[in-house]
Amino acid sequence: MSWLGIILTFSLVDNVVLSRMLGICPCVGAPRGMKSALGVGAATALLMSVSALAGWMIQSLVLDPLGVGFLRTPAFVLSVACLAWILEALARRTAPDLLRAAGFPVAGIALNCAALGAALLVVKGGFGALGSLVAGLSAGAGFFIVTVLLSAIRDRLEVEKVPEPLRGLPLHLISAGLLAFAFVAFDRAFLARMLHGW
Amino acid sequence: MKSRSLARRGILNGNPVAMVLVGLCPAAAVTTRVIDALWMSVGVFSVLLLTRVCLSLLSLLRDGESAGPSADLRGGEGAPRIRWLGALLIASCLTASFELVLLAFAPEESASLGIYAPLIAVNCIVLDRVEPAAGGKHIPTALLDACGLGLGFAFALLLIAAVREVLGAGTITLFPAGTFGGTIEIPGLSSAPARALGYAGGGLICLGYLAGLSRLLRRRPVPAAEEAGTA
Numbered sequence: 001m002s003w004l005g006i007i008l009t010f011s012l013v014d015n016v017v018l019s020r021m022l023g024i025c026p027c028v029g030a031p032r033g034m035k036s037a038l039g040v041g042a043a044t045a046l047l048m049s050v051s052a053l054a055g056w057m058i059q060s061l062v063l064d065p066l067g068v069g070f071l072r073t074p075a076f077v078l079s080v081a082c083l084a085w086i087l088e089a090l091a092r093r094t095a096p097d098l099l100r101a102a103g104f105p106v107a108g109i110a111l112n113c114a115a116l117g118a119a120l121l122v123v124k125g126g127f128g129a130l131g132s133l134v135a136g137l138s139a140g141a142g143f144f145i146v147t148v149l150l151s152a153i154r155d156r157l158e159v160e161k162v163p164e165p166l167r168g169l170p171l172h173l174i175s176a177g178l179l180a181f182a183f184v185a186f187d188r189a190f191l192a193r194m195l196h197g198w
Numbered sequence: 199m200k201s202r203s204l205a206r207r208g209i210l211n212g213n214p215v216a217m218v219l220v221g222l223c224p225a226a227a228v229t230t231r232v233i234d235a236l237w238m239s240v241g242v243f244s245v246l247l248l249t250r251v252c253l254s255l256l257s258l259l260r261d262g263e264s265a266g267p268s269a270d271l272r273g274g275e276g277a278p279r280i281r282w283l284g285a286l287l288i289a290s291c292l293t294a295s296f297e298l299v300l301l302a303f304a305p306e307e308s309a310s311l312g313i314y315a316p317l318i319a320v321n322c323i324v325l326d327r328v329e330p331a332a333g334g335k336h337i338p339t340a341l342l343d344a345c346g347l348g349l350g351f352a353f354a355l356l357l358i359a360a361v362r363e364v365l366g367a368g369t370i371t372l373f374p375a376g377t378f379g380g381t382i383e384i385p386g387l388s389s390a391p392a393r394a395l396g397y398a399g400g401g402l403i404c405l406g407y408l409a410g411l412s413r414l415l416r417r418r419p420v421p422a423a424e425e426a427g428t429a
Contacts, residue, residue, distance in 0.1 A: 018398060018399070018402075020227060020313075020398070021224060021227035021398050022227075022317075025322065070297075071294065072316070073290050073291075073294040073297065074287060074290040074294055074319075076316070077286055077287075077289075077290035077293075077316075077319050078283070081286050085279070113317060113321075113322075116316070116317060116319075116320055117313060117317060120313040120316055120317075121313060163410070165411070165413045165414040166406070169406075169409060170406040170410035171406065171410075173403070173406030173409065174402070174407065177398075177400065177401070177405075177406060178403070179399075180397065180399030180402055181394070181399040184399065
């Protein structure tokens with residue numbers, strides 16, 4: 001797959017949130033406000049890209065040479081958790097406001113789900129080191145886009161009159177579903193046209 | 199009485215929609231067929247149960263020891279973090295075992311669950327009560343709590359799968375047994391299903407409406423935290 005193909009596939013066509021349903025929790029559960037959405041989106045995107053690279057390293061440098069592929073899940077889970085902690089510590093040093101705005105620890109379970117999913121997806125794609133990093137970055141970018149879009153939708157929903165039982169989380173999920181249908185436009189055919197001319 | 203209420207807490211009352219929803223999100227990706235949801239539920243249920251039991255046993259062990267090399271794990275700033283890492287390790291090893299069992303006995307199912315089987319390890323439901331479970335040394339209590347939560351999760355997942363498969367494909371896929379091929383076709387729906395429900399977007403919308411429905415059925419005021427979206 002070409003570089004553009006990898007970028008488009010992981011960010012738009014196979015969007016982690018809308019097509020893989022990973023990391024919906026930070027997406028719809030993040031506290032309101034565009035600033036916190038930007039923070040959560042950026043932190044998760046960064047974690048996803050680092051995790052994808054770490055996943056490639058673990059798979060091809062440790063698990064495959066030793067022939068212990070069945071240990072993939074524990075190895076990935078622990079590496080993603082450690083990366084999340086490192087990232088959190090870095091964020092606490094450099095941008096404590098951002099961490100406070102995000103409202104929950106970056107090492108939270110929710111983010112691990114998206115990051116672990118990204119690592120698994122990228123390893124499944126069978127790319128090289130650079131390919132994995134690019135795929136992880138693209139997946140992170142896709143997550144970032146969706147978080148920001150959903151945050152904007154939620155801000156609008158706050159002031160709308162909506163049926164009471166649907167207020168809050170249910171409506172956020174429905175909005176995400178409608179957004180997912182909008183993203184169906186970015187399908188394989190779209191990708192093929194982009195790559196091979198219209 | 200207490201144990202019964204504990205089990206019920208997970209299935210009915212204390213099954214906070216928000217929490218189950220959060221746990222459902224990654225799992226809901228495999229609800230296009232009832233059989234996938236069934237296997238996913240089995241996976242989450244067994245991993246949840248065994249993780250809780252292991253954590254309870256571990257906390258017994260930890261408290262049984264007097265001051266020793268692990269003394270600093272009990273107190274200190276890093277204690278919850280180490281405990282959390284331990285819980286993650288246990289959950290992920292159990293998940294890996296589940297994956298291997300699935301690969302051995304139901305290889306097609308293993309392929310169809312794909313990356314979602316490893317994700318059981320970081321499912322919010324499995325890890326949600328790590329701290330209380332680590333503190334709760336009473337194993338039957340932990341077991342009952344896990345059973346209630348696991349059954350509640352399975353019920354919700356199967357409900358979503360049933361709605362999505364019946365409306366989205368007009369079929370119900372189960373185990374093939376004897377002359378029964380494993381797929382029930384619903385007359386009328388299987389010829390003209392609402393295919394949109396088979397997409398991830400349909401799944402999310404279905405999840406949203408079911409969450410709203412369950413809230414309506416309970417007729418409870420929306421908790422402030424949930425309304426604020428900090429699920």
